[in-house]
Amino acid sequence: MSDRWSILDGKEAFYSDRGLVYSEVLGWIDLGHAQGTDIKNLLNNMHKGECSSKGNYTLTYAQSMYLDSQKRLGAGMHVRWQIKRGRTLEQQHSIALAMIMTTAVKFEDMQASPPFGWFIDSGFSAEDLVSDLLGFYRVVRPMNYFPWLQLVSKQEALRRWDHYGPVGQYKNKLFKPLLFPDPAKNPHAMPVYGALPKFMMEIEPFSDFHNGIVKVITNNGAHANIIIKQSPEFE
Numbered sequence: 001m002s003d004r005w006s007i008l009d010g011k012e013a014f015y016s017d018r019g020l021v022y023s024e025v026l027g028w029i030d031l032g033h034a035q036g037t038d039i040k041n042l043l044n045n046m047h048k049g050e051c052s053s054k055g056n057y058t059l060t061y062a063q064s065m066y067l068d069s070q071k072r073l074g075a076g077m078h079v080r081w082q083i084k085r086g087r088t089l090e091q092q093h094s095i096a097l098a099m100i101m102t103t104a105v106k107f108e109d110m111q112a113s114p115p116f117g118w119f120i121d122s123g124f125s126a127e128d129l130v131s132d133l134l135g136f137y138r139v140v141r142p143m144n145y146f147p148w149l150q151l152v153s154k155q156e157a158l159r160r161w162d163h164y165g166p167v168g169q170y171k172n173k174l175f176k177p178l179l180f181p182d183p184a185k186n187p188h189a190m191p192v193y194g195a196l197p198k199f200m201m202e203i204e205p206f207s208d209f210h211n212g213i214v215k216v217i218t219n220n221g222a223h224a225n226i227i228i229k230q231s232p233e234f235e
Contacts (some may be wrong), residue, residue: 036139
């Protein structure tokens with residue numbers, strides 16, 4: 001869940017692993033979602049599967065939320081697919097993107113549903129899905145994309161937040177930017193969908209589930225993360 005205090009100046013985006021910045025191209029960007037750490041892990045596991053001697057290997061991709069800063073209590077969604085070994089790098093990226101997009105939508109839907117939706121506005125918050133997609137491309141095609149995303153200053157970003165209100169109240173169920181035009185230029189402007197930049201459309205998510213390459217084992221898995229710290233005498 002993004003808050004006003006988490007807004008950063010666009011110049012800080014490349015060096016920050018969390019926070020919220022505003023882009024004239026992608027709208028609000030959650031830098032935590034855009035890090036791609038989970039994507040690196042998925043691709044590393046895929047590489048291990050491809051290097052194995054087995055004909056098939058199983059991959060799990062998950063997204064989770066936590067109710068405390070120490071990550072002792074949380075919940076999330078996951079998918080588990082069986083992949084036929086022998087995939088090209090292009091196919092690996094396509095399959096990974098499909099796993100990520102599938103899970104992200106289910107995870108956001110979980111957050112938007114009771115009981116989570118009673119307490120947080122994170123589900124399908126305007127910045128979430130597009131930030132996930134940016135994180136994917138930052139991993140599979142690594143470079144500094146921020147200079148092309150027209151990031152604004154913290155003052156300009158705060159002006160948008162204060163005019164339109166918290167980003168979480170605007171729901172975006174598409175992997176497309178939801179833009180918030182500068183109210184200083186048009187005080188009557190409304191949020192509007194924009195177009196993804198070309199670099200974020202170069203990989204097609206895998207969709208042919210009838211050719212034997214991918215077998216879906218779990219496509220709507222829910223999980224809970226609960227860590228109970230033992231008292232000293234049991235450690």
